[in-house]
Amino acid sequence: MKRVLVDTNILLDGFKINSGYKYVVLSHVNRELDKHKVHGDGELKYKSRNAVRFIENNIDNFEFDIKDYNVTFDNSFDNNYTDNKIIQACLDNGYSLCTHDLLLKQKARMYGIELVEANEAENKETYTGVRELTFNDEQMSVIYEQPQLNLYDLKKNEYLLIKNRIGEYVDKFKWNGEQLVPVKWKKVSTRFFGDVKARNKRQELLFDLLQDKNITVKACFGRFGSGKDYCMITHAVSMLENGLTDKIVFCRNQIPLQNAPESGFRKGDNFDKMIEFAMPLADAVGGVEILRYMVEKGQVELQDLSRIRGRDIKNSILYVTEFQNNSSEHARLLLGRVGENSQLWLNGDIRQTDREIFIHNSGIETIKKLAGNELYGQVTLDKTERSKTASLAELI
Template identity: 30%
Template sequence: MKKKYVLDTNVLLHDPQALAKFQDNDLVIPITVIEEIDTFKKDLNEIGRNARHVSRQLDQLRASGSLVDGVPLENGGMLHVLLYSSQQAAGFSSDLRLDRADNRILASAVALKQSCDCPVIFVTKDTNLRIKADALGLKAQDYQSDKVAIDDLYSGHCEKLLPATEIDRFYGQGHLDYAEDDLFPNQCATLVDETNPSHTALVRYHADEKRLLPLAKQVKDSVWGIHARNREQQFAFDLLLDSRIQLVTLVGKAGTGKTLLAIAAGLQKAADEAQYNRLLVSRPVFPMGRDLGFLPGDVEEKLAPWMQPIFDNVELLLGAVEERGKRKRGYKELVDMGLMEIEPLTYIRGRSIPNQYMVVDEAQNLTPHEIKTIITRAGEGTKIVLTGDPYQIDNPYVDASSNGLTYVVEKFKQQSIAGHITLTRGERSGLAELAANLL
């Protein structure tokens, strides 16, 4: 049976393409939602852009007929704009004030449910609004189109039990043919001897050749003074140092080495091997807790507090490659040499970034639309690395299941130009590891 989905304002502002995500079901937009969208249209941020995009879509659909009577959608459903009336207010709960837009939207949805024989579902990303809808007997759900179950997120690596002869064959010929279809492209694996668990091999699946190949020899050496401390970091380095992989995602809790590994590999490929013009490191500007407000100084001075975590990692790497007794270099020396650039993501729209090794730190604070904007900036020869921890989100408009980082991991896991690793073992310090696990 066809359903009627009543959409809240935040659904359309979160995903301006939401009108095409409900298959052949009918969509209902209360007139109050259009009023709210109008208040956002002048904003210069992503929400403002989404509001303008939704308004243009509705204006185009208006050419097909009356929005109140209903206009057809491309997927076979119908779109209706539901007017607010005094009859809806009369039948609504007196405990909820109708001078609030959220309650008027709820009143419209409840009235539709009472007058319609088909299932009516209220879709909103507002948790409290879903609770109120449920209390009024209205079925409500979150917008699920771009959600990824964080507990089921693709990890990028696995273990394979094989006979000892197969592992010996792998070491003997330097590869192992693999015809099964249970691995994703560039998925890493640990081959384990069925009879001797200590007899293992670390491999990566190359889908184009249908072979399990050993990790790059360079992974075992130091990369800008950094050695992989565990198996997951070895897998990460293998993906980061392979120029054929254009998109790498690293997910892990605090202290697992995501940013440090990415910057070390970027400096190796850009500064030492000159495969890229420069290393570009960026991160979204989101404060943890209360914002300090406007910062004094020029653009560089204003950005310094936001970029300080990146500076710390670069200084650590520069200190690691310096020999004892020599002058310690700073990150500004690499910037002056044109080997590295550090900037926020604020002004990335409209840019084309060719032949660069680009690291986007704290990518869990980005929405799927912002992630799309960043990746589509990649020009010829550019490699993009996204790092982040889905459990440490400062952006109030995304959560662990709906952020851009996990969205990309799920969408790109079957692509041969992408690779992913989830890092679980903290290596920053014993205290940091205990805090990440206990607190």
């Protein structure tokens, strides 16, 4: 039976068990999972608990290697670096290796270690637009001295977040198709919110994406409370107030919350029918009446997805929220509405899908097929910023 050493990132992301393999867990992996359960952010704690439960539920498919390996395969390598210990364990025991870490994969290939890919069929978050890697000093120097080398197989407009060995963020870049360029972003201002700044590293990447004039399809996905609408709407309103766009076309597929009864027929004009779905935009401009005024002045349009076919939307931001409740056909329809000098902005959370049909026919997964196109950019947010109380939802 093939013995496959599984890296921590594989267990955190989850995979489908292959009954023909025996999965090996090193002692350092157990220590990392334990550390993440206590000191990680909300999602990391959640993933770590799931990983421990996954191992326990499939214990017959796992074995544990508790040896603390000394690196002997190359004396120039750091003995305290976890990746080197993994390589040593594979060489000593004939393990195959399963990891998402591209740097570790490259080193494994150098030493003839067989790589086994995890089954990602169940993983809906395939492309995130952001790659996080941990570098040592030598790897960092390559980034700065040879930024034209795409050693990590980044797609165009994909971001790279770099951490040091103790997990601290030390730098951030974007692959522009020719080289790694430093991420630069600036605060935005609106009349109602005043100055708005990014609150974490991934929001900084999102600010950079939203401020990139060359990218016309901008997607932000991620958990509830991570700032998707907050960051995107404040940018859209700021562009409107500064004359950088003529109009915000706020579009949504009016799918009610899963297992919640619909409130029935709504009286009134289009504004009255759409306003409950457009409250994130109303909050950003100072309230419902201000939003009504902006609609009357032609600065904002509230558009139901069912009535957007045939439109040619020019000089506008076509802003689509709750995109997880859209199909592949909807994704193509929305892209086809983007006219001259317009952009398509999308956000959503695939874990908050309210109809099963959108799980099997996902607009989010369809739009990700544009990854690597020069006109497409994506950032996936992973940290709840709404409040400490809101972050409790990740624990249940």
